[in-house]
Amino acid sequence: MKYYNLKDKEEVVDFKTATIKGQGKEKGLFFPEYIPLFEKDFIENLDLYSDVEIAYRCMKDFVGDEIPSEILKEIVSETINFEIPLKKINENICSLELFHGPTLAFKDVGARFMSRCLSYFLKSENKKVTVLVATSGDTGGAVANG
Numbered sequence: 242m243k244y245y246n247l248k249d250k251e252e253v254v255d256f257k258t259a260t261i262k263g264q265g266k267e268k269g270l271f272f273p274e275y276i277p278l279f280e281k282d283f284i285e286n287l288d289l290y291s292d293v294e295i296a297y298r299c300m301k302d303f304v305g306d307e308i309p310s311e312i313l314k315e316i317v318s319e320t321i322n323f324e325i326p327l328k329k330i331n332e333n334i335c336s337l338e339l340f341h342g343p344t345l346a347f348k349d350v351g352a353r354f355m356s357r358c359l360s361y362f363l364k365s366e367n368k369k370v371t372v373l374v375a376t377s378g379d380t381g382g383a384v385a386n387g
Contacts, residue, residue, distance in 0.1 A: 242305050244271035256307045260358050261370065277302035292325055293318045300354070308361055316361065320353040 244259040246252035248269030254262070259271035279298070287295060296317045304313055323343065328336045342349025356372075363370055 242277075242303055243274045245274060246270070247272050256304050256358075257362050260355065261362055273303060292321055296321055304358075308358065312361060316354065316357040319357055320350060323349075325350075 243253050243255060246254075246265030246267075246269035248267040249265060252265045252269070253274075254265070254271060262271075265271055283290075283298065290298070293314070297314050300317060301310070301313060308316065324341050326338045326341070328338060330336055339347035339350050342353070359370060359372075
């Protein structure tokens with residue numbers, strides 16, 4: 242999948258570049274060229290899948306073949322290796338509680354996934370990266386722990 246810069250739609254990059262750069266020109270965010278649709282059968286049978294299987298299925302279209310399937314499964318498994326309960330609010334509404342991770346912040350999910358993808362990409366290039374986090378709350382802890 243390709244990602245385009247929201248401030249400069251001419252800047253189009255792959256998942257690896259978007260992950261490593263973080264921002265595009267003029268500090269624009271990278272956005273996927275499309276939002277993948279899930280098969281009806283997958284949606285209707287979500288209860289048959291583990292959290293890791295669902296997360297892998299959600300991410301594989303965004304990552305494409307830039308991370309091999311088995312490694313992406315490992316990344317996803319390490320990312321959500323804590324309980325993420327789905328709480329029923331009423332007949333038609335449920336809430337996914339993302340705050341049960343190591344820092345008790347919903348950002349644990351995104352920060353852990355990002356850090357593991359960065360690690361995978363940078364290992365092959367034998368590079369290091371510095372991640373700067375500006376925060377007024379739980380972002381810093383989640384990223385530092387990621």
